[in-house]
């Protein structure tokens with residue numbers, strides 16, 4: 567598959583409807599088989615409401631990025647928060663199914679790292695049964711197997727990667 571060189575930039579209020587559409591589509595594609603479509607709809611209506619997404623535009627110590635393809639449509643989003651003491655938490659990283667596997671997730675991860683030049687590590691939680699997500703992060707150098715957030719049906723694992731200051 568051809569790699570795509572996306573344009574990565576901070577999200578604005580004008581992007582929120584597209585970001586919501588991309589999150590809903592990608593969440594169903596990723597999690598319907600694990601949580602069931604009804605539960606995924608319930609979660610995305612709450613977490614990815616326009617109102618909730620808008621909070622990410624002004625949250626302190628927070629980076630909310632979008633990636634656009636050549637035509638300008640938004641195909642991926644990432645957000646991360648500086649938690650202090652060198653730790654950046656990757657809150658969200660999603661690439662539309664049709665755009666996956668072309669380097670966009672990797673490019674977004676690099677942009678997140680570039681956005682926090684003083685950080686020395688990045689942490690995240692990923693659903694342990696999301697083999698694609700876990701595989702992507704392990705390949706990107708994230709390590710660990712500690713149990714993370716578990717609610718209803720979620721079974722997360724916690725991963726972390728060192729971010730050397732000189733890389």
Ligand SMILES: CC(C)(COP(=O)(O)OP(=O)(O)OC[C@H]1O[C@@H](n2cnc3c(N)ncnc32)[C@H](O)[C@@H]1OP(=O)(O)O)[C@@H](O)C(=O)NCCC(=O)NCCS
Pocket residue numbers: 592596658659660661662665666667668669670671672673691692693696697698699700701702705
């Ligand atoms: C996981 C995700 C963010 C990766 O982004 P992406 O743009 O598809 O990934 P990239 O194209 O940058 O791939 C990076 C590497 O991961 C590898 N990879 C992709 N899918 C993989 C899988 N199922 N298992 C192992 N490695 C995988 C690729 O081979 C690639 O390595 P390469 O460049 O050496 O070939 C994206 O696929 C996605 O949004 N998936 C659904 C939602 C999700 O799981 N999000 C993460 C959980 S929060």
